[in-house]
Structures are given as structure tokens and as C-alpha cells.
Amino acid sequence: MPSYPGFIGATDRVSARTVNAERTVNWYSEIATGTPKAKTWLAPTPGCAAHVILGAGPVRALYSEEDRCWAVGGSSFFELFAGGTFTYIGEVGLDDYSATISSNGSDGHQLFITSAGNGFIFDLLANTLTPITAPDFPTPVSMGAFVDGYFLALQANTDRFQISALENGLLWDALDVALVSQTTGIIRALVPVHREVWLLGTAMTTVWADIGDPDFPFAPIPGAYIEQGIGSRFGWTQVDNSLFWHGNNEDGGRIAYRAQGYTPQRISTHAVEQAWAEVSTMEDAIAWSYQDRGHAFACWYIPAAETSWCYDVATQAWHERALWNPALYAWEPHLARCHTWVWDKHLIGDRQSPAVYHLDAATYTDGRIVELEA
Amino acid sequence: MPIPANLTPETAIAIGALPYSTTQQVSFGGTVYSVWYAFTAPDSYVYAVFAHGNFDDYFVDTKIYTLVGGVPVGYRSFGSNTFSDRPCYFSVTSGVTYYIKCEEDGDPAAPDALLTLQFQRAPDLGIATGDLLVPDEILGFPAVVLSPTTGAVKGYRLNIPDSVSGDVRSDGLFLVDNRTVKNLELFQADGTRLAVVPFNWTGAYPIIRTSWTSGRLYVINRISEAPGPTDYPIIRTVLGDGSFGPVTWTLPQVGLVGAAPSHDDTVLYHTGQGYDVFADGAPVQRYDLVTAAPTTDLAAGVPNYAPRSLLVLEDDTVLVLYGKRTSVIDAFVRRYSTAGATLNTYALGEENVTGFASNYLFRALGDPASFWVRSHPRVGGTFNTSRHRQIRISDGVVLATVDTPEFLSGVMQGNTDGSEDLFGNSPSCPVFTWHGPPVPPGTSGEPSEPEPPIVAPETETDTRYLRRLRRAPHVNNENRRVFLRTFELDLERGQGLATGQGSDPMVMLRLSRDGGQTWGEEIRMRAGALGAYTQRCLARRLGHARDTVFEVTVSDPIAWSLVGAWLDVEGGTS
Numbered sequence: 006m007p008s009y010p011g012f013i014g015a016t017d018r019v020s021a022r023t024v025n026a027e028r029t030v031n032w033y034s035e036i037a038t039g040t041p042k043a044k045t046w047l048a049p050t051p052g053c054a055a056h057v058i059l060g061a062g063p064v065r066a067l068y069s070e071e072d073r074c075w076a077v078g079g080s081s082f083f084e085l086f087a088g089g090t091f092t093y094i095g096e097v098g099l100d101d102y103s104a105t106i107s108s109n110g111s112d113g114h115q116l117f118i119t120s121a122g123n124g125f126i127f128d129l130l131a132n133t134l135t136p137i138t139a140p141d142f143p144t145p146v147s148m149g150a151f152v153d154g155y156f157l158a159l160q161a162n163t164d165r166f167q168i169s170a171l172e173n174g175l176l177w178d179a180l181d182v183a184l185v186s187q188t189t190g191i192i193r194a195l196v197p198v199h200r201e202v203w204l205l206g207t208a209m210t211t212v213w214a215d216i217g218d219p220d221f222p223f224a225p226i227p228g229a230y231i232e233q234g235i236g237s238r239f240g241w242t243q244v245d246n247s248l249f250w251h252g253n254n255e256d257g258g259r260i261a262y263r264a265q266g267y268t269p270q271r272i273s274t275h276a277v278e279q280a281w282a283e284v285s286t287m288e289d290a291i292a293w294s295y296q297d298r299g300h301a302f303a304c305w306y307i308p309a310a311e312t313s314w315c316y317d318v319a320t321q322a323w324h325e326r327a328l329w330n331p332a333l334y335a336w337e338p339h340l341a342r343c344h345t346w347v348w349d350k351h352l353i354g355d356r357q358s359p360a361v362y363h364l365d366a367a368t369y370t371d372g373r374i375v376e377l378e379a
Numbered sequence: 380m381p382i383p384a385n386l387t388p389e390t391a392i393a394i395g396a397l398p399y400s401t402t403q404q405v406s407f408g409g410t411v412y413s414v415w416y417a418f419t420a421p422d423s424y425v426y427a428v429f430a431h432g433n434f435d436d437y438f439v440d441t442k443i444y445t446l447v448g449g450v451p452v453g454y455r456s457f458g459s460n461t462f463s464d465r466p467c468y469f470s471v472t473s474g475v476t477y478y479i480k481c482e483e484d485g486d487p488a489a490p491d492a493l494l495t496l497q498f499q500r501a502p503d504l505g506i507a508t509g510d511l512l513v514p515d516e517i518l519g520f521p522a523v524v525l526s527p528t529t530g531a532v533k534g535y536r537l538n539i540p541d542s543v544s545g546d547v548r549s550d551g552l553f554l555v556d557n558r559t560v561k562n563l564e565l566f567q568a569d570g571t572r573l574a575v576v577p578f579n580w581t582g583a584y585p586i587i588r589t590s591w592t593s594g595r596l597y598v599i600n601r602i603s604e605a606p607g608p609t610d611y612p613i614i615r616t617v618l619g620d621g622s623f624g625p626v627t628w629t630l631p632q633v634g635l636v637g638a639a640p641s642h643d644d645t646v647l648y649h650t651g652q653g654y655d656v657f658a659d660g661a662p663v664q665r666y667d668l669v670t671a672a673p674t675t676d677l678a679a680g681v682p683n684y685a686p687r688s689l690l691v692l693e694d695d696t697v698l699v700l701y702g703k704r705t706s707v708i709d710a711f712v713r714r715y716s717t718a719g720a721t722l723n724t725y726a727l728g729e730e731n732v733t734g735f736a737s738n739y740l741f742r743a744l745g746d747p748a749s750f751w752v753r754s755h756p757r758v759g760g761t762f763n764t765s766r767h768r769q770i771r772i773s774d775g776v777v778l779a780t781v782d783t784p785e786f787l788s789g790v791m792q793g794n795t796d797g798s799e800d801l802f803g804n805s806p807s808c809p810v811f812t813w814h815g816p817p818v819p820p821g822t823s824g825e826p827s828e829p830e831p832p833i834v835a836p837e838t839e840t841d842t843r844y845l846r847r848l849r850r851a852p853h854v855n856n857e858n859r860r861v862f863l864r865t866f867e868l869d870l871e872r873g874q875g876l877a878t879g880q881g882s883d884p885m886v887m888l889r890l891s892r893d894g895g896q897t898w899g900e901e902i903r904m905r906a907g908a909l910g911a912y913t914q915r916c917l918a919r920r921l922g923h924a925r926d927t928v929f930e931v932t933v934s935d936p937i938a939w940s941l942v943g944a945w946l947d948v949e950g951g952t953s
Contacts, residue, residue, distance in 0.1 A: 006867060009944035011852040018850070026895030026928050031847040032941065047941035052845050061611055061629045063671065079629060329846035357671050359629055369936035371845045
């Protein structure tokens with residue numbers, strides 16, 4: 006019997022269904038090497054096995070280092086443990102955005118948490134959470150990061166970011182502020198990439214680096230100026246040694262890019278772009294990523310979309326991840342909105358509940374969904 | 380006359396045919412003796428003992444024991460009964476002998492003390508649909524069945540635990556808490572226990588409420604389950620098998636007092652400063668279960684009044700019971716539209732609605748025209764009696780008034796407060812109408828039922844399996860008709876599970892014959908049970924079309940690996 010050409014493939018449906026209706030949901034393309042019966046096949050995406058149900062949700066950030074793991078669930082900050090338990094640490098506030106957690110590691114033994122416009126420091130030795138009350142700390146802060154001994158804080162809806170004192174996130178000096186004057190408009194995201202600081206604006210991106218200036222160590226890298234911004238505050242992720250984001254500039258948006266040096270390389274297909282064009286907004290899109298079985302996946306959770314979209318760096322193919330809602334007879338986006346790798350597990354945070362799952366190929370459940378059976 | 384012979388359990392007088400009544404002289408030579416009677420229960424039910432003296436100064440304490448290894452062990456203890464007091468009720472287990480000690484508790488020198496002992500089986504008039512079921516929270520006392528018109532006690536159900544919260548869903552299944560062991564118990568409509576659901580709460584009792592249209596039972600743990608200072612309540616659903624639904628929600632509000640799920644996937648709730656403290660002027664708030672976020676309030680607060688109970692009616696309007704306990708105790712019920720407009724106000728008057736009682740408002744199944752409200756009117760200077768009123772929604776006419784009778788139910792051995800447990804003034808227990816089949820008279824007690832399964836607490840994995848879909852490229856031949864002879868899926872076969880879902884994994888095949896615009900019925904194809912590595916997963920004689928799209932969907936819990944597909948087609952000429 007003749008083979009069905011193209012039966013194994015990616016999601017490539019376009020708005021005109023009669024042109025191409027191809028979809029791949031909860032499978033991803035795998036490449037077989039050697040002399041296989043088939044060169045490509047569809048492997049199942051992992052299920053969601055519950056790791057722990059936190060005291061509050063949604064899970065807005067996950068972070069791990071040195072076998073320790075923390076999460077922001079709802080307005081609360083928690084430490085998670087390998088055995089599926091957690092400890093409530095304190096309140097950090099709640100808004101519609103993701104929280105961020107970064108660390109200055111063994112030198113400063115501090116975590117820098119940003120949530121709902123405020124900053125907090127968690128002392129890794131004393132296990133205490135302290136609001137940042139330094140008068141010069143930039144509020145409302147939209148996200149934080151750590152580069153070369155400094156915590157960086159991006160002030161929301163501005164073009165300015167600030168650095169902390171060296172290895173001390175409780176001290177912030179009003180003079181340690183940078184205005185990103187190379188771009189117009191606000192800076193939506195501040196992302197440390199290879200010890201550089203990518204500042205992604207609404208229409209343009211500039212990259213800064215530590216030049217060792219004792220007054221203010223960070224300065225723009227000459228020539229590292231990209232005519233492409235980002236479409237949402239948390240629409241970026243890093244995997245496979247690269248930054249991935251969905252772009253935006255004065256020409257348009259809703260295209261997925263991968264940074265190749267300082268050049269954005271388009272990775273979305275027209276099919277993906279047509280699907281993204283049909284959602285009401287991507288300003289609340291959140292990207293997350295992980296690497297498993299040789300595949301690096303960059304995924305976008307778009308609340309207004311039917312499914313979550315995943316780009317497989319290994320095959321450069323797209324697939325969708327979703328939950329099936331039998332009551333509505335419709336797909337819903339995958340539960341994940343953030344990820345961390347710890348205890349040999351891919352932990353993901355639930356976009357709608359206090360649940361933290363681990364992605365598990367031997368689990369076939371989809372986690373939780375809204376519509377229940379009576 | 381000699382002194383009484385029945386001074387020990389061993390010499391107790393056997394209680395004979397019921398109803399039993401006897402009189403015994405118990406004072407001799409300046410001593411009033413304590414005497415013993417024995418009763419062997421022929422069935423498991425509730426019995427009433429009434430022991431009293433013949434004058435005001437001769438009080439009788441009634442204590443009931445069982446013998447354990449020949450030693451009397453206390454079972455129930457009732458306070459002193461004078462001749463003017465009332466019977467004491469206690470539940471018994473079939474075949475067990477109970478020893479009743481009538482103990483003098485008055486003038487020790489009463490020269491002519493006469494003890495009167497009356498003993499009988501409690502009323503067992505059967506249960507009719509619409510009767511009120513009251514799983515009161517008196518420890519060790521069974522649920523009581525009341526007539527919805529006269530309030531008379533019609534019977535008892537021994538297997539329904541002492542509860543503080545509970546509700547019934549539209550198919551008659553009802554869920555109550557067991558306040559003694561702190562879990563949940565799910566019952567079928569006929570009162571047979573279906574499942575025991577481990578559910579440990581800490582301090583504050585849960586709220587159990589039904590969403591009438593969805594049929595879901597919601598359980599709200601009023602205290603956060605997370606360590607830490609934030610008392611954010613957790614909302615769950617309990618499914619028909621007694622398991623928890625896969626979703627939990629966290630209500631971002633401390634001090635929850637009451638809540639009720641609405642039809643539109645919101646939960647209405649109101650809060651107080653503490654769990655048993657009035658919160659005058661508190662609004663009725665809403666939480667959206669879909670977005671898991673608070674949404675607009677249903678109703679602003681009423682000055683000087685606090686919401687005490689919520690009920691969503693069949694037409695999606697909302698009843699809110701308001702109470703005031705300042706200088707003048709007062710209560711009323713207000714009915715709101717979903718938009719928050721006031722539709723009706725039903726005055727209750729000088730009645731108390733304090734304490735935790737999320738079930739102050741309830742309704743009879745199948746009766747969209749009325750609701751029930753429970754309150755505590757002032758009687759003799761106190762607010763102890765529970766009054767249940769059936770109120771017509773349209774005009775507020777009171778259709779029925781049922782006061783819970785007040786009677787002694789005894790003190791359990793080991794109770795330390797020494798206070799008498801009085802059924803009838805238990806403000807927190809749930810009340811709901813019996814929706815199961817009628818129970819004939821004389822059979823109300825302990826229904827024969829299998830040991831209920833214990834459902835695992837809060838399974839953290841969903842039971843809904845990942846659904847996977849592959850929609851393949853179009854099949855067409857320059858817009859000529861294509862006859863689809865055979866479609867065969869190439870996949871990893873024989874991966875079925877040993878038992879349960881997945882033991883016979885299936886692939887659902889759908890075809891679109893118009894290029895992906897519309898879809899036909901599903902065709903099921905076997906993917907191979909465990910070890911069936913040569914199972915062919917195919918479908919034949921699939922008709923014809925000019926522009927076909929094949930779609931396969933799977934959802935059985937196995938490792939689905941798709942390798943490809945084969946397609947046998949024959950080109951047409953037109």
C-alpha cells in the first residue's frame with residue numbers, strides 16, 4: 006500500500022483551510038538516524054505529573070539553583086522541595102504579570118524577586134524574605150536579572166534600568182541608573198544573555214555589556230542595535246544558547262525570532278504567524294522553554310489562543326500543546342507558563358492554579374483543566 | 380419492704396416488651412438507692428428513656444453503660460430529670476445490651492422516693508420525599524428526619540455523621556462533613572453511603588455547596604492549606620465517585636464566612652473579620668472560576684447587617700440572608716438578579732442568624748418556587764430553637780414553619796464540659812430535603828450498605844488523559860474524485876496497558892471531504908492490546924471525495940508514537 010506523503014509533519018495550518026489544514030497537537034517531530042524505517046516520526050509530548058500544589062496560584066515564576074527551588078504562586082513566595090512539599094516564605098504581591106527570580110549565588114547568597122512592581126530579597130543563608138525599601142529602588146519594577154555581580158531592575162513602562170550595589174540587592178543608588186537613549190519608546194524586557202544585557206523595547210532592541218567603568222559598568226555595545234522590539238513583557242525565553250522572542254516594531258509584530266548574534270532570525274512560519282494574527286492580543290503572551298531528549302523547545306503561552314505554540318530547535322518545526330476540554334469541545338492552552346530544571350525534573354508552573362507539575366514522558370494525564378465532570 | 384434488688388448491672392431488671400413503663404420505690408431507711416435496668420437492642424436505632432422522680436426534690440440522673448470485660452463503661456449520661464422533664468434519646472447497636480443506671484440526685488433522705496422509668500423505641504414513621512434531613516452536629520447523635528409541614532420527628536438515620544456543613548445535588552447525591560473524624564462522606568439519594576473522602580481541615584469547618592445546574596458539589600476549605608499567615612480558602616469540587624475534581628482554586632480573601640457556586644462558573648462569597656464574627660456591611664463578592672480571579676461584587680454591603688448565607692436559585696437569582704445582632708436582633712433575606720438588582724426582600728424579624736451556618740438557606744429539589752430559611756427566633760428570652768420556614772419566592776408568603784424539637788441527646792462519655800447536649804439548638808448543622816426514594820415506616824435506622832470505598836485524598840494527578848491530534852495534508856488529484864479504499868496507520872503497536880483504560884487503545888479517525896472545513900463521524904481503529912505487535916490499525920471503504928483531509932486523535936494513556944500512514948486510493952475520472 007502506498008505511503009501517505011507528509012502524514013508525519015508539523016503544524017502548518019493556514020487560515021485558508023483548503024490550502025493546508027495540517028495540525029500536530031501534543032506530538033512533536035522526531036528524526037530517526039541510521040537506516041530507519043521512517044526518517045521522521047511523531048513522538049508524544051510529556052504529560053503533567055503533579056509535583057506539589059502550592060498554597061496560592063497561578064504559578065508566576067519558578068527558579069532553581071544548587072538543588073533548591075523557589076516559586077511565586079499568586080502573591081506568595083514559596084520554597085519547594087524534592088519530595089513534593091513546600092514552605093511558605095512570605096508575600097510578594099500579585100498582578101497580572103509574571104514574577105522574576107534571579108540570584109547572586111554564593112557570593113551574595115541572595116535571591117532578587119520582582120512581583121507586582123516591587124522588589125524583595127531572599128537571604129539564602131538566613132532564609133528570610135525582605136522587601137527592598139531602599140528609597141532609590143526603581144518602582145514599579147517590571148523584572149529583575151543578575152549580571153556580573155549586580156542585580157538589574159527594569160522600571161516598568163520606562164526606558165530606564167538600575168543596578169544594585171555589588172552583590173547586595175538591598176542597596177540601590179539613584180546614581181546607578183541608565184537611560185536607554187538609543188531607542189525610542191519604553192523597554193519592555195531586560196534579559197541577560199551571555200553576560201550581556203538585552204534591552205528589548207516596543208520597537209527596537211539594544212544590547213549593553215559590562216565595560217568595567219567603576220561609575221556605571223554597563224554601556225551599549227556599538228553596533229548591537231536591532232530594529233526589532235518585543236510584543237509582550239514576558240514573551241521571551243532562552244534555550245539552546247539563544248534568546249527567542251516574538252517581535253514587534255513599527256512595521257508589525259507577531260513573528261517569532263531567534264537571536265543569531267545580534268541579528269534576529271525569523272523562526273515562525275507563515276502558518277504560525279497566521280494563527281498568531283488571529284488571536285485578539287499577544288501583549289500578555291508568556292514564553293517558556295526547556296530541553297529534553299535532545300530537543301530544545303521554545304513555547305509560547307498565549308492566553309487568547311486556542312493552544313500553546315512550541316518551536317523545536319532541533320527540527321525547526323512547530324507543534325501545538327494543549328488540553329482538550331470535552332465540555333466545550335475545544336482545545337485550551339497547555340498549563341505551563343514557567344519552567345525550571347531541578348532534581349532531574351522539568352518543573353512547570355500552572356497558568357491557572359497553584360499546581361507545579363513535572364513533565365514526564367511516562368505520564369499521560371494533561372494536568373488540570375477548568376471544565377470538570379460532575 | 381426490702382431494699383431494691385437491682386443495685387448492680389448484674390442484677391439489673393430486664394426491660395421487656397416495649398413501650399415499657401415501671402415504677403419502683405427506691406428509698407428505704409433514709410437512703411435513696413441507685414438502681415439498674417438492662418436493655419438488649421433488637422435493632423440499630425434510636426431509643427428514648429425517661430426516668431423521673433415523683434416530686435420536685437427527687438432528681439434522677441440517667442446514665443447508660445455497656446459492659447466491656449464485665450466492667451461498666453459509660454456510653455451516655457443525661458442530666459437530672461424531675462417528673463416534669465423530658466425523655467432522653469440515644470442510639471443503639473443491634474445485639475448490644477445497654478445498662479441504665481437511675482441515680483438519685485436530689486434529697487438523699489427523701490423517704491418516699493418513687494422512680495418511674497419509661498422506655499420506648501423512638502418514632503420511625505418512614506421518610507417521604509421532601510422531608511427535612513438534619514444531620515445535627517451533636518456528637519454521636521444520628522441525623523433526624525422532620526416533617527416539612529408539622530416539624531414532627533419522623534425518624535432517624537444512624538449512618539449519617541454529625542455534620543456542620545452539607546448539601547445535596549440535583550440527582551439526590553448528598554455530601555456532608557463528619558465533624559468527629561474530619562472527613563467528608565458522600566451518600567446516594569437513598570441514604571446509602573457511597574464514599575468516604577479524606578479531607579482534613581484545621582479548625583474552621585468547610586463549606587459544602589451545590590451548583591444546581593452543573594450538579595457539582597463544591598467544598599471550600601475556609602483555611603488555607605499552605606503554611607503561613609494567609610488564610611486563603613481552597614475551593615474544590617467533589618465528583619460523583621467521591622473523588623476530588625482535578626482543579627483547585629484559591630480564593631484570595633481571608634476570613635471567609637459563606638460561599639455558594641453560581642451557574643455561570645462564579646463563586647459568590649462573603650467574608651468577616653474572623654470566622655464567627657459579624658462583618659456588618661460586608662459586600663457579596665464574586666470569584667470567577669474560569670479566570671481564577673475575583674470579579675465584580677454582586678451586591679454592596681448593607682449597613683449594620685452582615686450576610687450570613689448564600690443560595691443560588693434555579694433561575695440563577697441569588698438569595699442572601701442578612702442578620703443584625705447589635706441593639707436589635709433582626710434578619711431578612713434579599714433576592715438579587717445576576718446583575719445585582721434587588722428583586723425581593725423577605726423580612727424575618729427578630730431572629731438570630733449568627734454562628735457559622737452556611738446552610739441557613741436551602742431549597743427543596745424540584746421546587747423552583749420556594750426556598751427554606753433557617754433562623755433562631757427568640758423563645759423565652761433565648762434564641763435556641765431552630766426554625767425552618769418555607770417561603771414562596773414570588774411574594775414571600777410563608778408556606779410552612781418547622782421548629783426543630785428540643786430534646787436531650789445525652790453527653791458522651793469523655794465529654795469534659797459536662798454540659799447537656801440539646802438537639803434543636805444546633806445552629807451550624809446542615810438541613811436539606813430528602814430526595815431519595817421513600818423509606819417505609821419501621822426501617823429508618825441503619826440502612827444495610829456495603830463498606831464505602833475510601834477515596835484517596837486530593838489525587839494530584841488528573842484523570843483526564845492527554846489528547847493528541849494529527850491532521851494530515853490534503854489528499855486530492857487535480858480536483859478529480861478520489862476513491863479511498865484503505866487507510867492504515869503505522870504506529871508503535873501493542874503498547875496497551877494490562878487493565879483499565881488503555882488496555883484496548885483506540886485511534887479515532889475522522890475525514891473531512893471538503894478540504895478541512897467540516898468533519899465526518901469518528902471511526903474507531905484498534906491500536907493493539909499489550910503485546911499485539913502485529914495488530915493492523917486500519918479503516919476500509921472510506922468513500923470518495925475530491926479534497927480529503929485525514930485526522931487521527933488518540934487519548935488512551937499509552938505512549939503513542941506515530942510512524943506514518945499508508946493510503947490505498949483509486950483515482951476517479953470526474
